[in-house]
Amino acid sequence: MIVAEQKPLEEIKELVGEAQKVLVVGCGTCVTVCFAGGDREAQILASSLRMSSKLDDHPQDVTDLTVQRQCEWEYLDPIGEDIQKSDIVVSLGCGIGVQAIAERFPETWVVPGLNTTFLGLPTEQGVWSERCAACGDCLLGLTGGICPIARCSKSLLNGPCGGSEEGHCEIDPDTDCAWQLIYDRLDSLGKLEMLMKLQPPKNWSTSRDGGPRKIIREDLQLAEEETTN
Amino acid sequence: MTENQTPSTEYQIVAYCCEHCAYAAADLAGSLRMQYPPEVKVVEVPCTGKLDPLMVLHALEDGADGIMAAG
The missing domain is CATH 3.40.50.2300 (Response regulator)
Structure with a gap:
């Protein structure tokens, strides 16, 4: 939401x-x-x-x-x-x-x-946490369903930075290190080998860096004669 | 009505009372012929946990000078 x-x-x-x-x-x-x-x-x-x-x-x-x-x-x-x-x-x-x-x-x-x-979700009563940055090129399939763009303070793509301390982010001890969460989840699912694949620099043109975004679905658009009726 | 019970326009208090305790206590006080100022208007609520900020705001907007939550 x-x-x-x-x-x-x-x-x-x-x-x-x-x-x-x-x-x-x-x-x-x-x-x-x-x-x-x-x-x-x-x-x-x-x-x-x-x-x-x-x-x-x-x-x-x-x-x-x-x-x-x-x-x-x-x-x-x-x-x-x-x-x-x-x-x-x-x-x-x-x-x-x-x-x-x-x-x-x-x-x-x-x-x-x-x-x-x-964009986030309620994680407990009265607490909402950010989960999605609407970057326009979802990579949750590579990270075990945990978003490093929205949840890593630096939006890193290949593992944690040196500021990850005991599972927490250096910016705030109350903030989880997203990469620790990703590692733990992939470990628990037996999919740690996925982390061996290096992610190339992300194409940010699908995000805000590409300017205001728009989606056009021609299959849903009304034909010109329909819009004038 | 005694002198100190004369309705006054100086202040109006709305008392939201829980039906399980404070309202029952007010009821009992009434049965015992105990007096309280007529400026206090008792409103029974199912629980003071049900006391929504909107009820307080509406009472204040409608002229109440103070609110009492008793539960």
Whole structure:
């Protein structure tokens, strides 16, 4: 899932500024399950903004709505009227949600209420950890299902660096050394010989280094006459 | 009603009370004719663990001056 954290209230207030009619839009997918921007968080933020603006002697009309997914226009269209009637929208979606609203409603000023942080999973209650860097060329098949790109601080491809200490990364004793994890897992599966194969330098053009990415599936695209109908 | 029970607009307290302990205690206090200020509004909740921040925020927004969680 996409993992995010809510921005501090003071920062959100600064982004909202003097706007009179404020709409907080939550998202019912990733940020709901990481307790950052779902329906409950949207209601709490809206209530906090209402009270805070009242205390500042500048009461704002703050309402909230939550859609199933902010990152698809089909889910945003039903609340289009509410969005367009607002002076400002505070999106509690990830960065994609914010941009989806901005793109779909060009006349609307939209600001983020979250800091989108990483792609990860909950490893225990209340703890989320990064697992994927979306590098565009997955090599988990070579590393026993443990990603050295996302989980090694240096994204090394051929074993640990000298900073691996008793299974932990030198940057932080609470961070596991990804290469230690990979070694242990391949060892337990009897596949240590896989580590004998040297990995060449990775082609980073499939990652962010290649610029903004796009996938086009012609088999799923609508024909021109279908899009005009 | 005694003088100290006269409703006051000075403050309003919402008391969220667990039905298994604090609410039962308030009930018992009532049976024993014990008094508490009328500004305290008791709200029964299944458990104070169920006390959502939203309930607190909504009470404050609606004019409560303070919240008591009793459980």
